[in-house]
Structure formats: structure tokens, C-alpha cells
Amino acid sequence: MPEQICAQCYTSVADQSTTCPGCGQKLFYTGNDKNVLDKLIPNCLIYRYEGSDMLEPALLVKACKTNAKVATNLREISHPITLSKDRVYSFDKSIFQSIQELRQQRTNIVQDFDQQIQTYWTKLTPYVF
Ligand SMILES: [Zn+2]
Numbered sequence: 001m002p003e004q005i006c007a008q009c010y011t012s013v014a015d016q017s018t019t020c021p022g023c024g025q026k027l028f029y030t031g032n033d034k035n036v037l038d039k040l041i042p043n044c045l046i047y048r049y050e051g052s053d054m055l056e057p058a059l060l061v062k063a064c065k066t067n068a069k070v071a072t073n074l075r076e077i078s079h080p081i082t083l084s085k086d087r088v089y090s091f092d093k094s095i096f097q098s099i100q101e102l103r104q105q106r107t108n109i110v111q112d113f114d115q116q117i118q119t120y121w122t123k124l125t126p127y128v129f
Pocket residue numbers: 006007008009010011020021022023024025
């Protein structure tokens with residue numbers, strides 16, 4: 001079931017609910033008055049894990065003095081991740097996709113190399129003492 005949240009108070013909303021259980025506003029699932037969020041639209045890229053080269057698309061929720069609060073999914077909008085502002089980059093779909101593709105290729109190559117090495121390992125015979 002796709003997750004949905006109220007655009008006003010970020011409370012999780014069950015399918016077909018007519019009012020928000022959090023703030024009580026009338027809910028609209030489609031059209032111009034739509035006030036139920038069903039997907040996160042990222043506007044930045046974040047670098048969360050030290051030592052990795054993984055970027056994640058995220059939505060900036062709040063900017064503080066040195067930190068930024070961001071969400072990588074709908075649920076996190078009400079409980080955002082805090083990270084240093086210098087780890088937040090402008091959203092760039094093509095750079096993000098290129099990095100993702102290269103990371104995937106690297107994973108595939110590493111797996112392939114691991115398999116080849118393993119093949120040689122299985123050919124080893126015990127030393128006869
Ligand atoms: Zn609400």
C-alpha cells in the first residue's frame with residue numbers, strides 16, 4: 001500500500017480517509033485542492049555516510065544555522081534527518097543517475113572479480129606433507 005501523508009501536518013493518512021486524523025482538515029487526493037502527499041519530490045542530494053560515495057535524493061525540510069533537516073522519504077518529513085549543511089547539494093538528476101550507474105557497474109565488476117578469484121580458490125589442492 002502506498003504511503004500517504006497530510007501535506008499540512010505530515011500525519012500518515014489511511015486510504016479513503018475524508019479528514020486528516022492529525023489536524024482534522026478535509027482531505028483531497030486529486031485535483032487542485034490535493035493536500036495528500038503520496039510521493040516525496042526531492043530538491044537536493046545528500047551525502048550521509050562517511051567513507052561512502054553514495055548520494056541520496058532528499059527534500060529539504062528546514063535549514064538551520066549550520067545544519068539542515070532533510071527527508072529521504074515521506075515518513076521522514078515529520079522526523080527529518082539532521083546533517084551538516086556542507087553535505088547537502090543541489091538536486092541534479094543527471095549527475096545523480098550517472099553516479100548511481102557507475103556505482104552499480106562497480107558492484108557488478110567487484111562481484112565478477114570475486115567470483116573469478118573464488119574459481120581459482122576452488123582449484124587449490126591441499127599441500128601433501
Ligand atoms: Zn493533517
